[in-house]
Amino acid sequence: MAEPSALSIRDLAVQFRNEQGVIRALDGVSFDLRAGQTLGIVGESGCGKSVTARSILRLIDRPGRITGGQILLDPAGPQAIDLTALDPDSRQMQQVRGGRIGLIFQEPMTALSVHYTVGNQIIEAIRQHRDLSKADAKAQAIALLGEVGIPHPQRRIDAYPFELSGGLRQRVGIAMALAGNPDIVIADEPTTALDVTTQAQILGLLQRLQREKGIALMLITHDMGVIAEMADEVAVMYLGRIVETAPVERLFAAPRHPYTRALLRAVPSILATPRQRLSTIGGAVPHPGLRPTGCSFHPRCTEMLGERCRREIPASVPLGVSGGASCFLPGASE
Amino acid sequence: MNVLEVSDLKKHFPIRAGLLQREVGRVRAVDGVSFHIAEGETLALVGESGCGKTTVSRCILRAQSVTSGAIRFRPEDGREVDLATLPKRELRPLRRHLQMIFQDPYASLNPRMMVGDIIAEPLKVNGVPAAERQARVLELLELVQLPASARTRFPHAFSGGQRQRIGIARALALHPRLVVADEPVSALDVSVQAQIINLLLDLQDRLSLSMLFVAHDLGVVRHISDRVAVMYVGRMVEVAPTDALYRSPRHPYTEALLAAVPAPDPARRGRRIPVTGEVADPARPPPGCAFHPRCPYAVERCRTEQPNLGEVEPGRWVSCHRAKELSLAGVA
Ligand SMILES: Nc1ncnc2c1ncn2[C@@H]1O[C@H](COP(=O)(O)OP(=O)(O)OP(=O)(O)O)[C@@H](O)[C@H]1O
Ligand SMILES: Nc1ncnc2c1ncn2[C@@H]1O[C@H](COP(=O)(O)OP(=O)(O)O)[C@@H](O)[C@H]1O
Ligand code: SF4
Ligand SMILES: [Mg+2]
Ligand SMILES: [Mg+2]
Numbered sequence: 001m002a003e004p005s006a007l008s009i010r011d012l013a014v015q016f017r018n019e020q021g022v023i024r025a026l027d028g029v030s031f032d033l034r035a036g037q038t039l040g041i042v043g044e045s046g047c048g049k050s051v052t053a054r055s056i057l058r059l060i061d062r063p064g065r066i067t068g069g070q071i072l073l074d075p076a077g078p079q080a081i082d083l084t085a086l087d088p089d090s091r092q093m094q095q096v097r098g099g100r101i102g103l104i105f106q107e108p109m110t111a112l113s114v115h116y117t118v119g120n121q122i123i124e125a126i127r128q129h130r131d132l133s134k135a136d137a138k139a140q141a142i143a144l145l146g147e148v149g150i151p152h153p154q155r156r157i158d159a160y161p162f163e164l165s166g167g168l169r170q171r172v173g174i175a176m177a178l179a180g181n182p183d184i185v186i187a188d189e190p191t192t193a194l195d196v197t198t199q200a201q202i203l204g205l206l207q208r209l210q211r212e213k214g215i216a217l218m219l220i221t222h223d224m225g226v227i228a229e230m231a232d233e234v235a236v237m238y239l240g241r242i243v244e245t246a247p248v249e250r251l252f253a254a255p256r257h258p259y260t261r262a263l264l265r266a267v268p269s270i271l272a273t274p275r276q277r278l279s280t281i282g283g284a285v286p287h288p289g290l291r292p293t294g295c296s297f298h299p300r301c302t303e304m305l306g307e308r309c310r311r312e313i314p315a316s317v318p319l320g321v322s323g324g325a326s327c328f329l330p331g332a333s334e
Numbered sequence: 335m336n337v338l339e340v341s342d343l344k345k346h347f348p349i350r351a352g353l354l355q356r357e358v359g360r361v362r363a364v365d366g367v368s369f370h371i372a373e374g375e376t377l378a379l380v381g382e383s384g385c386g387k388t389t390v391s392r393c394i395l396r397a398q399s400v401t402s403g404a405i406r407f408r409p410e411d412g413r414e415v416d417l418a419t420l421p422k423r424e425l426r427p428l429r430r431h432l433q434m435i436f437q438d439p440y441a442s443l444n445p446r447m448m449v450g451d452i453i454a455e456p457l458k459v460n461g462v463p464a465a466e467r468q469a470r471v472l473e474l475l476e477l478v479q480l481p482a483s484a485r486t487r488f489p490h491a492f493s494g495g496q497r498q499r500i501g502i503a504r505a506l507a508l509h510p511r512l513v514v515a516d517e518p519v520s521a522l523d524v525s526v527q528a529q530i531i532n533l534l535l536d537l538q539d540r541l542s543l544s545m546l547f548v549a550h551d552l553g554v555v556r557h558i559s560d561r562v563a564v565m566y567v568g569r570m571v572e573v574a575p576t577d578a579l580y581r582s583p584r585h586p587y588t589e590a591l592l593a594a595v596p597a598p599d600p601a602r603r604g605r606r607i608p609v610t611g612e613v614a615d616p617a618r619p620p621p622g623c624a625f626h627p628r629c630p631y632a633v634e635r636c637r638t639e640q641p642n643l644g645e646v647e648p649g650r651w652v653s654c655h656r657a658k659e660l661s662l663a664g665v666a
Contacts, residue, residue, distance in 0.1 A: 044523040165612055166383075195382040195550065196594040200608035203596070222524065225596030229603055248600045266528035268553035270595050270665050274577055275535055276557055278528035284493045285523070 002321045004076045005032040006184055006216040007056070007101075012069035012084075014051050014060060023289050025051045025064070027240040030316055032075075033184065038210065038217040040231030040248070042224065044263075044285050047237040049220045053188045056218075057097050058088035073100060099129040102182035106189040108173030112161045118145070118172050119157030122179055129180030141179075148175045149205055167198035174205065178213075185210075186218045191226065203229060224267050228252060233321065236260050239296045240288055242316070245323035256332045257325035258303045295327065303329060336408070337512050337544045338371040338394070343403035343418070345389050349617060361617045363389040365568035366403070368643065371512065374542035378549055378559035378576070380591070382613045385565040387548045391514045393418070394546065395434060396425055407432070409511055430460050433505040435515040439497035439522075443489040449500055450485030456507045474503040477540075478533060495526030499533065506541070516548040531557055552595050556580055564588050567614050567624040570643055573651040581664040584652045586629045589662040623655065631656055 014026040026048050033039045041049050054060050056071055071083040073096065086093045097103075105111050112121060122141040126132060132140065138157070145153035148171040161169055170190060177185055187206065191199035203226065210217050219230055227234055227248065234251045236244040236259065244257040255261045265279040283300050286292060292299050298309040305328050314326045315333060325332040345364040348357040364386045371377045379387045392398050394405055396417055405417040409431040417425070433456075436442035443452055453474055454467045462470065472482055478499040489497055498518065505513055518534075519527045531554060537543050549555050555562060555576070562579045564572045564587060572585040583589045590609035611628040614620050620627055626636040635655050643653040654660070 044525060167612055195613075196552070197382055197590060197609050198612070200594040200596070200606060201610070204608055223596070224524075224598040228598045228600045229596040231600075252598065252600055263524060264598065266524050267598055268527070268531065268551065268557050269598070270553050270556050270580060270592065271597075272553070272556045274556075274560075275538075277532050277535055278557065280528045280532060281525040284495055284526055 003034040003037055006035040006074070007033040008070075008072040008075040009052075009056070010070045010072065012052070012055060012071065013067045014055050014064060015067045016064045018063055021289055024291065025240055025288060026055065028069070028316060029240070029242055030319060031235050031242060031245060032319060033216050033218050034233070035183070035216050036210075036214045037232045038219055038230050040227040040234045041218060041220045041237060042222060042227050042234060043237035044222060046285055046288065048240040049237060050188055053103070053186045053218070053220060056083065056186060057101060057103055058083060058086065058093050095129070098125065098180040098182065100182055100184060102177030102180065102185040104173055104177045104185065104187040104190045106192050108169040109161060111173050111176050112169070114160065114162060117158050117160055118164070122172070122175055125176055125179035144175045144178060145172070147209070148172070148178075149201070150175075166194055167201065170194060170198075170202055171205070174202075174209070178209065183214070184216045184218070186220070188220045189222070190219075192221070192223070199226075206230070224264060233323070236263070239285065239291060241296065241326065243297065243327070244325040245317045247321065247323065250323070257327050258301045258329070259297050260325070262302070305329065335373045336370045337373050338408075338546070339404075339406040340370065340394070341368045341404045341406075343367045343390065343393060343405065344401040345393050345398070346401045359617055362568045362619060363616055364393065365616070365619075367565070367568070367570050369563050369570060369573055371544055371546060373544055374538075375561065376538060376543070376545040376547050376559045378547045378555040378562045379565060380549060380552065380555055380562060381565035383550065384613050384616070386568045386616070387565055388516055390565070391516050391546060391548050395432060395514055396420075407512070430456065430508040431511040433508070433510040433513050435501055435505050435513060435518045437517040437521055439494050439501055442501055443497055445489050448486055448488060449492075452489070452500060453503045453507055456504060460508060470507065474507060477506065477537070478503045493526070494522055495529055498522065498530055502533065502537075506537070509541075511544060513543060513545045514548075515545060517550070518547075519554055520549065520551060527554070534558060552591060564591070567619050568616050569624065569653065570651070571625065571653050573643070575649060578650065581666065583662050583664050584646055584650060584657050584660075585654050586631050586660070586662065587625050589664075590628070592665050593663070631660055
């Protein structure tokens with residue numbers, strides 16, 4: 001049984017306009033984030049992962065603009081809200097940001113100020129979304145710091161962010177994201193800047209918090225290992241589009257898009273034999289201002305079918321738990 | 335034949351405070367490290383951030399002074415110098431034998447120079463005549479699989495992976511005896527990273543390159559290195575041939591690092607128990623074994639007595655009181 005969708009993205013398009021022209025950073029992105037589940041979003045640099053995250057929270061600034069599509073919060077319920085229809089500065093959007101949807105950044109200092117103590121910032125975040133006295137909010141903040149595994153929270157609450165290690169700072173970043181008690185959390189490369197050991201701790205923490213609070217987690221990463229460890233479902237992005245979605249086991253056992261296959265083969269492995277070469281994907285991700293015609297992966301694709309791939313754009317991946325790939329190869333899309 | 339032999343290397347940074355900037359303590363960034371690199375060999379240096387990897391490589395390049403210890407380097411057959419004590423003046427002519435590949439392919443190339451000139455720069459500095467330089471640049475571009483036309487273009491016209499190739503070509507221009515690469519692929523995307531790893535493997539074969547490869551990605555390290563040295567808080571905890579280290583680590587810290595790597599296989603999910611705690615502060619390393627506060631195998635002795643690096647079997651060096659009795663988990 002599939003969980004109901006907590007957040008549905010439909011045909012989302014985001015463009016950046018500058019002197020050189022128009023960059024279609026997102027070009028028709030659709031997916032569902034299911035309640036209480038983890039959706040992993042994976043793809044190489046520049047494919048649109050962060051723009052997707054920032055669009056959902058309406059944090060895209062000029063010269064960027066949402067040019068089409070919908071971002072539906074509680075799509076199945078009687079009070080579905082299309083976030084693209086809200087003013088980014090409106091009271092309602094501010095309530096959604098942090099209150100319904102928490103955001104965890106790669107570099108926790110993005111969310112934290114250097115001028116205030118950790119405690120002040122979390123208390124502030126709590127009071128923005130909940131009507132609590134200062135004292136109650138402080139008690140909450142201490143409890144929250146304990147929950148995210150910060151030792152001696154009563155003491156650490158008075159620390160400034162720069163006094164903390166990278167791992168502790170990311171724990172504070174997670175506490176900040178949870179301060180408004182959101183039911184959806186978007187984590188944009190939350191462990192990319194950390195050591196593997198700290199990464200393992202933080203991923204474990206996210207798993208525990210998600211289970212305890214029933215959070216729908218959208219986890220952005222470029223690390224297939226992190227995907228394998230964390231995700232229930234996966235969306236693979238390439239050049240502003242989703243090229244494949246799948247339940248995690250199927251993605252690794254039987255990837256359907258040639259890009260997914262190539263990406264999986266290119267990952268260095270701690271199980272490699274000595275001096276083992278990797279299979280590579282020719283070339284590099286093109287600049288999104290220079291999007292190839294037809295299937296945008298065709299110039300790098302080893303399984304290309306010819307003219308059709310050069311000219312026609314394959315249909316978007318089907319929605320629904322079983323997923324599929326946006327590709328003309330037989331069997332790719334069902 | 336060893337290209338490099340490092341013995342008991344120490345690099346301490348003074349901590350100064352007060353009006354008189356008196357020394358009130360020391361960051362023991364590197365605190366007695368020994369290893370060697372044989373000709374044609376790639377040694378990887380791994381460990382969590384802050385363990386001292388970059389400081390070791392900067393000492394070898396003499397990008398900073400050395401507190402104590404020896405760094406014996408053989409620039410040519412039959413000649414040996416101690417980089418730790420060599421005066422700056424005598425260091426200059428050695429630079430050509432000791433080259434560096436940087437982490438950030440964006441910051442390490444001069445944006446106002448054409449690629450051909452960037453690669454030719456070390457040749458020019460070392461007095462290679464213009465005609466020869468031209469030919470060598472073409473040869474190098476071919477070596478790193480860039481088109482000859484790259485010569486007349488500027489760095490901004492190239493992607494991160496292509497820039498890393500340019501940096502590699504520059505490093506190899508003078509046939510260095512030793513290449514020091516500090517995280518050379520960690521800023522790259524997977525697909526580009528795979529291309530550069532393969533390129534480095536090709537170069538190892540073709541040029542019998544000797545390399546110190548500093549990295550934190552244990553996957554990358556397994557592909558590239560012949561041996562691995564694991565550092566923790568300024569000291570070596572294990573040095574071993576790559577395959578042996580991954581299959582059967584002998585130090586609890588190595589085991590912890592390997593266990594932390596997420597396997598790209600959902601069927602193996604949830605099997606890992608991550609090591610707790612964080613890297614100790616090298617300004618106040620714990621007494622005894624610096625790893626003991628995080629070590630699941632620590633016994634009383636570990637809290638008081640510092641273990642030394644000892645050879646537990648031929649070619650395998652471990653610094654742990656319990657190295658002989660523990661049986662630790664590797665990764666096949
Ligand atoms: N402010 C901006 N102005 C112009 N283009 C932008 C801006 N922000 C993002 N883009 C473009 O949008 C595309 C998607 O960028 P995005 O940051 O979402 O990538 P990403 O998948 O998060 O990559 P990474 O893995 O590097 O974080 C890129 O081509 C990027 O250059
Ligand atoms: N110039 C410096 N002054 C003071 N401390 C330093 C300096 N350079 C490095 N350190 C300290 O030395 C330790 C080792 O750092 P580094 O060699 O960069 O580690 P790694 O490369 O393994 O991440 C760290 O605690 C770091 O803060
Ligand atoms: S010496 Fe003791 S504390 Fe250190 S690694 Fe060995 S068992 Fe663990
Ligand atoms: Mg991003
Ligand atoms: Mg470093």
